[in-house]
Amino acid sequence: MKYLPFLFLFFAACLPSNNNTPRVVYEFPEQTVISNIDKDACLQKTSSKFIAKGSQLDESLLDSFSDEIPINKEKEKGRDFFDEIKKEFTLINDQRSQTLERIVERMRPYTKRKQLQYRIFLIENDKIANAWTHAGGYIYMTTRLMDFVESEDELAVIIGHEIGHNENKHVAKHLQRANIVKGIGDFFGLEVEDETSESIGAIFSMILTPYNQPQEHESDRAGLYLAYKAGYDPEKGLDFFDRINRHQSEGWLNDFLTSHPHPEERISCMKGYLDSSRK
Numbered sequence: 001m002k003y004l005p006f007l008f009l010f011f012a013a014c015l016p017s018n019n020n021t022p023r024v025v026y027e028f029p030e031q032t033v034i035s036n037i038d039k040d041a042c043l044q045k046t047s048s049k050f051i052a053k054g055s056q057l058d059e060s061l062l063d064s065f066s067d068e069i070p071i072n073k074e075k076e077k078g079r080d081f082f083d084e085i086k087k088e089f090t091l092i093n094d095q096r097s098q099t100l101e102r103i104v105e106r107m108r109p110y111t112k113r114k115q116l117q118y119r120i121f122l123i124e125n126d127k128i129a130n131a132w133t134h135a136g137g138y139i140y141m142t143t144r145l146m147d148f149v150e151s152e153d154e155l156a157v158i159i160g161h162e163i164g165h166n167e168n169k170h171v172a173k174h175l176q177r178a179n180i181v182k183g184i185g186d187f188f189g190l191e192v193e194d195e196t197s198e199s200i201g202a203i204f205s206m207i208l209t210p211y212n213q214p215q216e217h218e219s220d221r222a223g224l225y226l227a228y229k230a231g232y233d234p235e236k237g238l239d240f241f242d243r244i245n246r247h248q249s250e251g252w253l254n255d256f257l258t259s260h261p262h263p264e265e266r267i268s269c270m271k272g273y274l275d276s277s278r279k
């Protein structure tokens with residue numbers, strides 16, 4: 001009997017690191033880089049009023065006006081932005097930030113852009129719930145959002161979505177657009193604020209500049225794939241959007257809702273994608 005506690009410890013050590021192993025098996029048509037979102041039926045639905053101001057500049061037009069941003073420039077912009085974030089906000093290092101880092105680590109093997117070092121930071125802000133990403137693979141989440149989340153499955157879908165924006169070069173396209181605007185400004189001799197300038201206003205305008213509707217849905221799909229591959233249950237992760245939907249009149253969600261498509265639309269698109277990918 002005296003060996004019983006050791007026996008218990010041995011079996012406890014053999015337990016899987018989480019209880020979220022999905023029982024449903026999915027075979028997603030695409031991984032993190034999504035190429036056929038335009039054909040998806042969910043884009044034919046009423047366009048979300050929340051991202052109506054997302055960029056309308058067509059990507060082919062974008063490429064003809066400005067060169068694609070090189071990877072080292074993406075990383076440099078991400079670092080500059082991170083320096084600004086560190087100056088303005090308190091970054092939290094506790095059990096919650098470690099959970100976020102662990103989820104990113106579990107997703108890393110399934111990302112395609114290996115030159116980017118994906119990492120996540122928890123920002124102390126109990127008034128605004130939001131998560132966003134910037135160039136170079138930097139992801140940020142506020143404590144208000146972290147504390148609203150109820151499971152790691154939900155966190156995985158949120159983080160996977162943010163990684164999806166970098167995997168699909170949406171952030172790089174933002175930078176490309178900023179270059180065009182700056183180029184036009186320079187041509188006419190106007191002062192156009194660089195997005196990594198010292199101004200905190202510039203930081204928030206970057207955070208709150210919405211992606212367009214196809215980009216948001218691409219990132220949602222990438223997020224479901226990453227959550228599943230990292231060992232989480234993507235369907236359970238969607239509970240987060242149900243709760244967001246119920247709380248959407250509350251002020252602390254304003255930033256989240258103005259920078260993402262309507263939660264009901266996202267739930268329906270993501271459920272459709274999971275249903276069609278279930279084996």
Ligand SMILES: [Zn+2]
Nearest residue numbers: 211216219260
């Ligand atoms: Zn997004």
